[in-house]
Amino acid sequence: MANMAVSRIKREFKEVMRSEEIVQCSIKIELVNDSWTELRGEIAGPPDTPYEGGKFVLEIKVPETYPFNPPKVRFITRIWHPNISSVTGAICLDILKDNWAAAMTLRTVLLSLQALLAAAEPDDPQDAVVAYQFKDKYDLFLLTAKHWTNAYAGGPHTFPDCDSKIQRLKDMGIDEHEARAVLSKENWNLEKATEGLFS
Amino acid sequence: MEEPKMAKSPELPTTSSGASSSSSTLPENVSYDKIAWTRDITEPLAEESSTSQLRPLGTSISSDSTTEASTSNTSYSFTGDYLSGGNIADLKSGTSSAGAESASKSSEKDKENKEQNDESLYECNICLDTAKDAVVSMCGHLFCWPCLHQWLLTRPNRKLCPVCKAAVDKDKVIPLYGRNSTHQEDPRNKVPPRPAGHRTEPDPAPGFPGFGFGDGFHMSFGIGAFPFGFITSSLNFGEPRPAAANRGTTQYEDEQTLSKLFLYLAFMCIAWLFFT
16 A cells, blocks of 8 residues: 555656646645655745735645545644644644545645635634634734744735834743744733733 | 558559659658558559559659658559549649648647547546556546545545545446456456446336236236145246346345245245145
8 A cells, every 4th residue: 555655646746746836836846755755845825815925835744545544734834824723833624634535636735725725714723812813803813924924934024013022022032933922822912922921 | 561562563654653752751650541541542553554644643743742742652642533533623632632631640649649638537536547447436437446445445434436525335336347358357356346337137028918007007817726826926927027136246145045045935835735
């Protein structure tokens, strides 16, 4: 079976390389090791979303039982999204779990993840804090997602206000990533964030 | 295979020079059927070439073949047209047909490209390789039987088509038998066994209608003692029976055990008749 997994991944790799999306630079894939069990994917943030302009790197691990079981996919690039953990990058997507079908390929998985960025499901969240912000304070969610896209994925929108608040926490000896996470969680309320960090 | 024959034929007066020169310039990738086709036409040409009519025609051909080196093998078709029609107007139509043929050549190349793309039509949807022991689901998706079997084993409680998520069942897939599949080992002997095809017998031709009122209602009269009536009614002489189930299916096995059971029952009845 392992043989089948490798031969299929090789075919899928070629399929992605020949696909239209690679011409448009919307998805990308590369090998991590020679055994074809681990790959690195990259998807572009879809237009008209807070992720526009960003490049998100994914870790793809192919199990021995592939394609009968789904590949294990995780975001390496940090992202602010209701269905993706802002801490670990774990993804909540049905086709990567129960709704996986053996006819799906790396290409369809990458395109599905791109679609997930464009259409979040806050009612089935992976990151409850993000999902709450998405439902309760959508404007703040957009700002935070754009800020994270800029900070981690090379997005175009900069927010000096956010940066100065993070700098304030950094001056107090807090790690930049932690400062950003706490501020995002506390809806960019600096006092609450400091309280949470030092209480 | 055509070249030496054309060079040898001495009867061809002027066309032979044109033909031999053109045959030497024949492109190597001329398809087999085209060669066969030209031979069909050149043979009557060889017979009638002794007549004087052909000489001016031959010159016109050689000029054609020099101008159109690419369609050199089609130049014989002009003579064919000419011989049947005996008209110069036909010869011109022949040149136009040659143009059409060169166009068809390019379309052949397109076809080859298409065929390469079409190969993926017969790829298994799971292993993405050409399907081996192919089966097709009711929703029309092609798989290798080992692949689909493995997929159904992986999720025993959610048997869905990997492509369209329609319900898929072992008993509801159709095996595809190619032309030479009989020469290979019977795939059903392999593990896992491929499900058998469902073969429906055509409706039996209407025979003796019996005492019927329209379709479906039949009446029979009979006078008999207990055991004979019992036997005739239980064994159903003369009634059309449903087609036997296919080998390897569970239905077939069930029917086998049932028929054995009834056989024992019949023996017991007969034995009882004898001993009482």
